[in-house]
Amino acid sequence: MYIKKILMAIALVGLAVAAYFAYFIYGAMFKQNTAFLNDTAYIQVPTNAKYEQVREQLVPLLKDIKSFDALAERKKYTTNIKAGRFAIKKDMSNNDIINSIRSKNIPFKLSFNNQERIQNLAGRIAQQIEPDSLSVLKIMTDKTFMDKHKFTEATVLNMYVPNSYEVFWNTSAEGFRERMLKEYYRFWNDKRQTKRKALNLTVNEVMTIASIVQKETAKVDERPRVAGVYLNRIKKGMPLQADPTVIFAKKKTENDFDQIIKRVLFKDLEIDSPYNTYKYPGIPPGPITMPDVSAIDAVLNAESHNYYYFVANVKNFGYHKFAKTLSQHNANRQEYVRWINGQGVNR
Incomplete structure (x- = not known):
């Protein structure tokens, strides 16, 4: 009888322990354990991360980190960390x-636009994916890669068509570059290549003209007309004489891309740079910024007209006045000069 009581007591203790263990397992596994108010929180787990790095991000998001630790250990997550977002x-x-x-x-969605240099683009990309800017820049400017795909330091920016692309946060720098190469070839499809050939321009020349158009006007509906002006000048053998190229030449020559230049001065037209289209004829060696798709397509679908000149329209800000003759252009330009002088803009 005494032994039965002992066995029953042991059984009851066992049941209690089992019940507690079951309750603990249920609580650890299935009880809600988030402590934030938003619908969703995100963590970014670096490549080759240790559990402590994951745990550090989880602590402010969970009510009970210890129960999470216990289950993570039991499910062997602590030794099998996956990188990603x-x-x-x-x-x-x-x-x-x-x-x-x-x-x-x-x-x-990773996005980028209108960077003036490959260094700026690398920085923009590194803000969004795991690799740092130096790693991204090194991969982007790898000479073997550029030679293989016929890019130069002046033209490599052309490979990165501004847009939004769906990627994983832990995409490697090389993986990102290869993705962008595929997107570049996808963008330059047969239809665009046919239009490019009809203009008797290379891809780089189209992109470079588009970059000038991009800088000249923010009005998408005006870009085909501006592109038409530059194509007319090229056909006639006229210098492009584009102010944005002078600004780029000044920044590049002085190695200062942070300076803000609102007005091109006569002395700037003497800057000795292949990007200075007042001093050197033809199309610059590469883009002066990353042109939007709208600017690229504006060149490929340029408006057919007889305009050779344009200047900012002070009565319709953002747009320009176009002229077929130099005398008409000079009259338009005088109106602009009077206006900008009145604004006190000296640089």
């Missing part, structure tokens, strides 16, 4: 969170 939904349990961060790497 992961979502944690409000009211998720520890089990849901572990399932999410071990296998559901979420892509995002």
